[in-house]
Amino acid sequence: MHHLEKWTDWLCEGKVGPFNAALVCVAAYCLVQIAMMPLLSHVVGTGVGVDDSEQLMYMRYLWAGYGGSQPPLYTWLARLVAGVVGTNILTLKIVKYVLIAVALASVFIAVRRLGYSSRAGAAALFGLLLFPQMVWEMQHALTHSVTAFCFSAVLFLALVELVLRRSLVAYVLFGVAMAAAILSKYNNVIFLFALIAATLSLRETRGAILNRQFLVSVVVAVLLCLPTLYWSLTYTDQLLSHSGGFGMAKGHGAIQTAFYGLRGLGKAILYFAVLPAGVFLVALLIAWNKAAPAPQPAPWSAKLVWRTIAFALAVTIVLVLASGTTQFRDRWMLPILVLLPVALAVTMDARGDKGRKVQDIIVFVGATLAIFVLPLTWYTHLNGGESRGSIVRVDYKSLYSQLTANGPVRTTVSSWHWLGNLRLVDPDLVVLDEGMPDFGHLLKEPAVLVLANDKEPADAVLKRLDEDGYATDGPPQELVVPMLFGSDPPTRTVTVTRLKKKAATTGAAPQ
Numbered sequence: 001m002h003h004l005e006k007w008t009d010w011l012c013e014g015k016v017g018p019f020n021a022a023l024v025c026v027a028a029y030c031l032v033q034i035a036m037m038p039l040l041s042h043v044v045g046t047g048v049g050v051d052d053s054e055q056l057m058y059m060r061y062l063w064a065g066y067g068g069s070q071p072p073l074y075t076w077l078a079r080l081v082a083g084v085v086g087t088n089i090l091t092l093k094i095v096k097y098v099l100i101a102v103a104l105a106s107v108f109i110a111v112r113r114l115g116y117s118s119r120a121g122a123a124a125l126f127g128l129l130l131f132p133q134m135v136w137e138m139q140h141a142l143t144h145s146v147t148a149f150c151f152s153a154v155l156f157l158a159l160v161e162l163v164l165r166r167s168l169v170a171y172v173l174f175g176v177a178m179a180a181a182i183l184s185k186y187n188n189v190i191f192l193f194a195l196i197a198a199t200l201s202l203r204e205t206r207g208a209i210l211n212r213q214f215l216v217s218v219v220v221a222v223l224l225c226l227p228t229l230y231w232s233l234t235y236t237d238q239l240l241s242h243s244g245g246f247g248m249a250k251g252h253g254a255i256q257t258a259f260y261g262l263r264g265l266g267k268a269i270l271y272f273a274v275l276p277a278g279v280f281l282v283a284l285l286i287a288w289n290k291a292a293p294a295p296q297p298a299p300w301s302a303k304l305v306w307r308t309i310a311f312a313l314a315v316t317i318v319l320v321l322a323s324g325t326t327q328f329r330d331r332w333m334l335p336i337l338v339l340l341p342v343a344l345a346v347t348m349d350a351r352g353d354k355g356r357k358v359q360d361i362i363v364f365v366g367a368t369l370a371i372f373v374l375p376l377t378w379y380t381h382l383n384g385g386e387s388r389g390s391i392v393r394v395d396y397k398s399l400y401s402q403l404t405a406n407g408p409v410r411t412t413v414s415s416w417h418w419l420g421n422l423r424l425v426d427p428d429l430v431v432l433d434e435g436m437p438d439f440g441h442l443l444k445e446p447a448v449l450v451l452a453n454d455k456e457p458a459d460a461v462l463k464r465l466d467e468d469g470y471a472t473d474g475p476p477q478e479l480v481v482p483m484l485f486g487s488d489p490p491t492r493t494v495t496v497t498r499l500k501k502k503a504a505t506t507g508a509a510p511q
Helices: 002-013 021-044 050-058 073-085 089-113 118-128 132-140 144-165 168-184 188-200 206-210 214-234 254-286 300-323 330-337 340-348 352-372 374-383 387-393 396-403 417-424 459-467
Strands: 411-413 430-432 447-452 470-472 477-482 491-501
Touching (some): 002 118, 021 089, 021 118, 021 352, 021 374, 050 089, 050 387, 050 417, 050 430, 073 089, 073 144, 073 168, 089 132, 089 144, 132 374, 144 168, 144 188, 144 206, 144 330, 168 188, 188 206, 206 214, 254 330, 254 340, 300 330, 352 374, 374 387, 387 417, 396 417, 396 491, 459 470
Parallel strands (some): 411 447
Antiparallel strands (some): 447 491, 470 491
């Protein structure tokens, strides 16, 4: 127990050279993941999951927007890294874990810049790792949510700098941070609004927003978001392609819909925050008998964090009631509750021995949990899962060699984006599904339609091919593709059909 306490103290207040131990540990953790996951995939031969395969499909192109109702920043970053490292799993992991490291470091630095102890900074940092979505789900899935996590934290740090410095550089950087947050995931607009509203609500901070230089931030953000805004207005069908997932107006009448919406929101909040909230409550009970000074009025910095959470919740409730949304995923709560560990950590900083004990427990549990899930993240990276997750284990080298056995293939088309994994074999390959913008212009012959035996409906992609002037060329061919990593069954059947451009219609035949 003594060694565990010393380790926790070192994480909270130790140094490695000029750097805080907590930041060094986060950097080391992310470097281990960046190295291990591509190495394991190289040894075993597996591909990547659903979200990463979509990025492999998209990051070939530098566009202002992409399909799937998501903003483009993650894909831009992936393309940037791929230009240096190449189209491979290493690129995907560099992007993901650098973003995670930046998010955690930004929170630590922001807490320290607000004048709190390094113990509070460490508690805020490792408290974020108590969210299952951060410590687990982001490590084996998700892409845009990772950028949302990163740039909501960066936005918070940028606001702290803005409040403290109020220089022209700070306003420019806040504008860049606003744009990055919006281009990460559109629901970050809620977090942005909540931050600004909380800042305006406090006498000590509202001057940073009411300053005329704040227009510089707005102009910078608008200019950076303008290309994507124009793209979204041009491709509204792509922007709204996943709107059905919100379950709007599912109830019979406004009152029932509102009830379903608030109930769904409450469940999502519970699933998202139950672990960090539970650890905090247990820590409070353990530290119950520790000495604590008499409660004092909260400083403006603590009020800023708590009010940001309150405003975000209020805005979300209003949007739920106004839109009739009834379906939620727990990770959608990220921009609403991302500052919860910060709020708890800074509140405990004024509670003497009791507060330090609570902070220590949060640091210890967060760090220990992150270490324990490491081998599980490696296994999940290689195994993927069932149903759609099993695409990780397809032998894409074998599939590619069978596809090209009778000649080269420039384009593969499928009913969803699992074939993005083929770009790990041939980075020059064009991979399309029906959600890809400018589908017809991107399709280059020779091309094949590849459908897996996963019961994914092909109606949408066949319709898209027909609309863009392509038809099947000859009967379909079945290919048996090996499955890796001890899969049962050991093979998977895919159906391959050659595609050709339909003959142009020349009009009616003469009489």
